[in-house]
Amino acid sequence: MSSVDTYPGAFWRLYRSEARLVLGRRRNIALLVVLAIVPLLIAVGVASSRHQDSGGPAFLGQITGNGLFLVFTALTVCTPLFLPLVVGVVAGDSIAGEAGTGTLRYLLTLPVTRGRLLVAKTLGTLTFTAVSVLVVAVSGLLAGAAFFGLHNVTLLSGDTVSLGNGIGRAGLIALYLVVALFGLAAIGLFVSTITENAIAAMATTVGLAVFSLVLDSVPQLSAIHGVLLTHNWLGFGELLRTQVDSAALLRWSALHLAYAAVFLSLAYARLTTKDVTS
Amino acid sequence: MTALVTADPDRIVRTDLAVRTDGLTRRFGKQVAVDSVDLVVPRGAVYGFLGPNGSGKTTTIRMLLGLLSPDAGDIEVLGAAMPQGLASVLPRVGALIEGPAFHPYLTGRANLRRLDACDRTADPRTSKDRIDAALVRVGLLAAGEKKYRHYSLGMKQRLGLAAALLQPRDLLVLDEPTNGLDPQGTREVRHLVRELAADGATVLVSSHLLAEVEQVATHVGIMAGGALLRQGELHEVLGGETAVVRIATPDVDLARPALAALGLELQDDPEGLVADLGGFAPEDVAAAVVGAGARLRGLRVERPHLEELFVSLTGEGFDVLR
Ligand SMILES: Nc1ncnc2c1ncn2[C@@H]1O[C@H](COP(=O)(O)OP(=O)(O)OP(=O)(O)O)[C@@H](O)[C@H]1O
Ligand SMILES: [Mg+2]
Numbered sequence: 001m002s003s004v005d006t007y008p009g010a011f012w013r014l015y016r017s018e019a020r021l022v023l024g025r026r027r028n029i030a031l032l033v034v035l036a037i038v039p040l041l042i043a044v045g046v047a048s049s050r051h052q053d054s055g056g057p058a059f060l061g062q063i064t065g066n067g068l069f070l071v072f073t074a075l076t077v078c079t080p081l082f083l084p085l086v087v088g089v090v091a092g093d094s095i096a097g098e099a100g101t102g103t104l105r106y107l108l109t110l111p112v113t114r115g116r117l118l119v120a121k122t123l124g125t126l127t128f129t130a131v132s133v134l135v136v137a138v139s140g141l142l143a144g145a146a147f148f149g150l151h152n153v154t155l156l157s158g159d160t161v162s163l164g165n166g167i168g169r170a171g172l173i174a175l176y177l178v179v180a181l182f183g184l185a186a187i188g189l190f191v192s193t194i195t196e197n198a199i200a201a202m203a204t205t206v207g208l209a210v211f212s213l214v215l216d217s218v219p220q221l222s223a224i225h226g227v228l229l230t231h232n233w234l235g236f237g238e239l240l241r242t243q244v245d246s247a248a249l250l251r252w253s254a255l256h257l258a259y260a261a262v263f264l265s266l267a268y269a270r271l272t273t274k275d276v277t278s
Numbered sequence: 279m280t281a282l283v284t285a286d287p288d289r290i291v292r293t294d295l296a297v298r299t300d301g302l303t304r305r306f307g308k309q310v311a312v313d314s315v316d317l318v319v320p321r322g323a324v325y326g327f328l329g330p331n332g333s334g335k336t337t338t339i340r341m342l343l344g345l346l347s348p349d350a351g352d353i354e355v356l357g358a359a360m361p362q363g364l365a366s367v368l369p370r371v372g373a374l375i376e377g378p379a380f381h382p383y384l385t386g387r388a389n390l391r392r393l394d395a396c397d398r399t400a401d402p403r404t405s406k407d408r409i410d411a412a413l414v415r416v417g418l419l420a421a422g423e424k425k426y427r428h429y430s431l432g433m434k435q436r437l438g439l440a441a442a443l444l445q446p447r448d449l450l451v452l453d454e455p456t457n458g459l460d461p462q463g464t465r466e467v468r469h470l471v472r473e474l475a476a477d478g479a480t481v482l483v484s485s486h487l488l489a490e491v492e493q494v495a496t497h498v499g500i501m502a503g504g505a506l507l508r509q510g511e512l513h514e515v516l517g518g519e520t521a522v523v524r525i526a527t528p529d530v531d532l533a534r535p536a537l538a539a540l541g542l543e544l545q546d547d548p549e550g551l552v553a554d555l556g557g558f559a560p561e562d563v564a565a566a567v568v569g570a571g572a573r574l575r576g577l578r579v580e581r582p583h584l585e586e587l588f589v590s591l592t593g594e595g596f597d598v599l600r
Contacts, residue, residue, distance in 0.1 A: 010398035017395035026383065102379025106441065109343045109375070110397045111368035120396075276345040 011120075014112065018124035022090055023131065031086045032135050038082065039074035039140035043147045046070075066151045067144025068163065071170045072240065074140035075133070075177065079233050083132060084209035087181050090128045091188025092202030094121040095271065099196040099278045114272045118189070122264060125185045126178070133174045133181070141170070157242040173236040176249065180233045183259030184209055187229070190267040196278045229259055295354065296321045296449050296480035297342060302351035304337055311337045313504035314351070319482055319497065324475050326491035326512070327484040328584075329501030330592050335484045336376045338501070339453050342482075343373055356448055369399040372447040374455055378438025382427035386418060386437050389426055393441055400445060412440040417466065431458035439467070450474055452483045456490060468494050488584040498584065502592040516587060521555040522580045523563055529572035536570035537563065555579060 007013075022028055046063050059076065062069040095117075098104040107117060144150065153166030161169075188205035195201050212230040215221055225231050232252035238245050297319035304312040312334040319325045329335050340346040342355055344364040353360040358367045380389040390409045394400045400408075413419045416436040421429070429437065435458050442450060452471075456464045464487070471481050471494050485491050491498065492512070499509035508515055523542075526549040527533050533551060537544055540563070542553040555563075560579050567574050 006398040007401060009402070010400075013395045013402060014398070017392055021381070021392065101381060102377075103381060105340075105343075105345055105375055106373075106379060106393065107396055108345060109368055109371070109373045110393060111344075111365055112396050112398075113365050116398075273347075275347060277340070 011116070014116070014120050015123050018120045019127045022124050022128045028090060028128065031089065032132060035078060035082060035086065035132055035135045036139040038078055039070055039136060039143045042073055042077065042140075043070055043143040047147050062154070063144065064148055066153060067146075067148035068141070068150050068153055068166050068170065070144030070148070071137050071140035072173070072237075074136050075173060075236070076234065078136050079177065080213060080230070081210075083129075083136070083177070083181060084184055084230075085206055086132045087125070087129050087185050088188055088206035088209060089202045091125045091185045092192050092200075092205045093198045094125055094189055095192040096195050096201040097192075097198040099276070100198050102278055104278065105276050108276060114274075115268065118193075118264070118268055118271055121192075122185070122189060125189060126182060129181050129185055130174075130178045133177045137170060137174050141167070155242055156237070156240045159242045169239050172239050176236045176239065176253065177233070179253045180236075180256045183229055183256040183263075186260040186263035186267070190263040190270065193267050193270040193274060227255065229256075232256075294321055295319060296323070296356060297325075297482060298354040299338075299342070300352040302338065302341060302353060303349050304334075304341060304346060305349050310504050312341070312348075315501075315504075315506045317499060317506065318509065319480060321480050322475065322478060323497045324471055324481045324483065324495050326495035326498040326584075327482055327501070328486075328488065328491065328498060328588060329484075333501040333592075334504040335501055336453055339373075339375060339451055339482075339484065342451065343368070343371070343375065345375070369397070369445065370448040371451060372442030372445070372449070373451045373453075374438045374442050375451070375453050377454070377457065378434045378441070380426045380434070380437060380441075383425060385423050385425055386429065386433075386440075387413070387422040389437065390441060390444060394444055397445070408444055409440075412443045415443055415470070416440045417463075432460055432463050435459055436463065439470070447474075447479055450479055450481045450483075452481065454484055454486070456485060456487055464490060488588055492584045500588060500591055507591050508587075512584075516582055516584065521582070522552060523555040523558075523560060524549070524552050524576075524578045524580060525563065525567060525574070526550045526576040526578075527567060527572045527574055532570045532572035533567045536566045536572075540566050550575070 042063075046060065059069045059072040063073055095104065098107060108114065112120070150163055152160050152163055153169075154160050184205065187208055188201065191204045192198075192201045209230060212228045216225055216228050216231050232255065235249065235252050238249055295318060297317055299315055299317040302312055302315040302317070303310065315334070315338060317338070327335055337346065341348050342353060342360065344361045347361070355363070356367050356370060360367070380386075381392065384392065387409060390412065391405065394405045394409060410419065413422050416439045418433060418436045418440060421433055426434065426437065435455070439452075439455060442452070456467050459467060468490060471483060474481055483491070483495070495512050497510065498512050498515055500507045524547060525533060525537070528550075530546075530550055534544060537551065537553065540558065542556075542558065542563070544551050544553050546552075560577060564574060564577050567577070
């Protein structure tokens with residue numbers, strides 16, 4: 001029966017539909033707009049208070065000298081809270097949202113097999129994560145260029161590298177952040193298979209990220225800090241040294257990917273045995 | 279029980295059946311929502327799946343489509359065992375399960391596009407044409423660009439039907455397809471079901487509109503309290519109940535002895551006489567009346583309707599049982 005054959009490119013079509021669904025949704029667009037505004041606010045704040053050296057996040061002091069540092073500052077500011085929030089919302093909504101509106105039962109009876117659905121939802125969430133990080137970085141780059149100009153970059157170690165090299169490092173930082181947030185995204189996808197209540201799934205996911213941040217800030221728990229979900233998120237500063245400790249970066253990335261593997265496996269086990277009663 | 283069920287099961291070739299379940303059972307906690315159900319839906323049938331609220335129709339349908347796992351029993355859909363055959367069988371099955379469900383912030387058309395894009399068996403080149411055709415078929419073409427959230431109840435229901443019709447289907451499982459539809463919509467669904475059946479599809483339709491079902495169904499199954507009480511061809515299921523003949527005549531005294539001689543058990547009726555028809559031919563009854571010299575004003579044979587059978591099987595009680 002020819003109608004049962006899979007069309008070539010069918011998965012690509014499913015993925016595109018998934019990406020369009022998350023990127024086209026008004027709530028998600030609003031989240032991206034907020035992310036885009038963060039670098040602008042930092043730029044305005046820094047520009048209006050020149051010459052006042054008053055602490056603040058890493059790299060803040062260098063922004064006036066080189067707009068590229070606005071990218072690093074904005075990513076540092078967004079990493080603990082804004083980006084996890086965005087990832088938590090999209091990942092938590094991914095399957096629970098479909099279950100809540102009842103569209104899950106129609107996807108499954110098309111059929112989209114459950115494994116395929118999880119892969120598509122994972123890629124859709126990852127796409128949105130990457131877009132979110134890029135929005136912060138690009139907005140930071142544009143605002144930095146407009147407010148302070150772009151110049152050769154003085155690294156943390158004191159050496160100076162070309163602007164192109166600096167932008168390349170910014171790109172690697174963005175990539176590292178996407179990998180780091182993948183762990184959280186996988187947790188969100190798993191939570192999303194447990195409930196039909198998308199809001200609860202989002203809140204749980206974001207809550208877990210915050211919980212990890214809190215544990216990370218308690219010195220007495222330093223024994224477990226190394227394996228916390230959020231512990232190495234800001235490790236991307238490593239990429240701003242002349243001698244990048246790539247072994248450390250790979251080790252941290254492996255931890256994030258291990259989180260992703262564990263929770264995606266749990267999500268798969270849960271989704272493939274789930275009774276769909278919504 | 280009807281012929282189909284009591285017939286030697288080996289005589290029914292497996293592939294002649296669009297749906298077959300064997301001892302299908304599902305519990306929710308202590309409650310047995312579906313209790314050893316043996317569905318038999320022949321290919322090409324329009325199977326009216328009936329039962330009071332909470333009798334287990336939707337739960338059964340969910341198990342057929344692989345959304346719920348049964349606690350016991352076997353399922354076969356279009357000749358393939360479920361749930362192993364889901365991926366190969368479901369593309370040939372269109373379904374409406376417990377009402378439509380779509381993304382509220384997308385338009386009707388965008389929702390269909392989404393479903394079509396997710397269907398690995400859908401040809402992307404014909405996507406637009408098939409979506410248009412489905413919208414036309416349910417009379418929703420003009421409202422295709424409206425957000426689903428702004429649809430009326432009946433429009434939502436129509437979009438659900440359109441989704442089930444995006445591809446050619448061998449089996450349609452329609453759980454209360456007429457819910458919320460206007461009289462025209464209800465009539466359209468009736469036509470649609472007939473059309474689909476005429477094209478060779480099997481339609482399993484659950485509904486509370488017994489008069490509608492009676493008009494389109496070739497087979498019925500009646501559920502109550504999780505059990506399948508009766509199933510088979512419509513006329514057979516109804517045939518179990520006796521027809522009544524109502525004889526309208528002003529000359530009751532002339533007609534009565536003649537009809538009694540024929541063997542009818544007569545009762546008085548405001549218009550004349552009434553009797554269980556039993557095995558008698560209506561024309562013989564008419565001839566007997568006229569032959570006795572009585573003036574015959576009218577003679578009506580009343581066959582029982584699904585509604586009477588339904589109530590007699592499932593009880594008069596209005597309360598949901600559990
Ligand atoms: N997820 C669930 N958890 C617990 N009980 C359930 C669940 N789904 C259904 N039930 C119970 O199973 C029984 C059968 O429900 P089902 O939805 O199959 O009825 P139905 O015949 O479709 O009724 P209706 O005509 O109202 O649609 C009901 O008593 C219902 O409360
Ligand atoms: Mg129901």
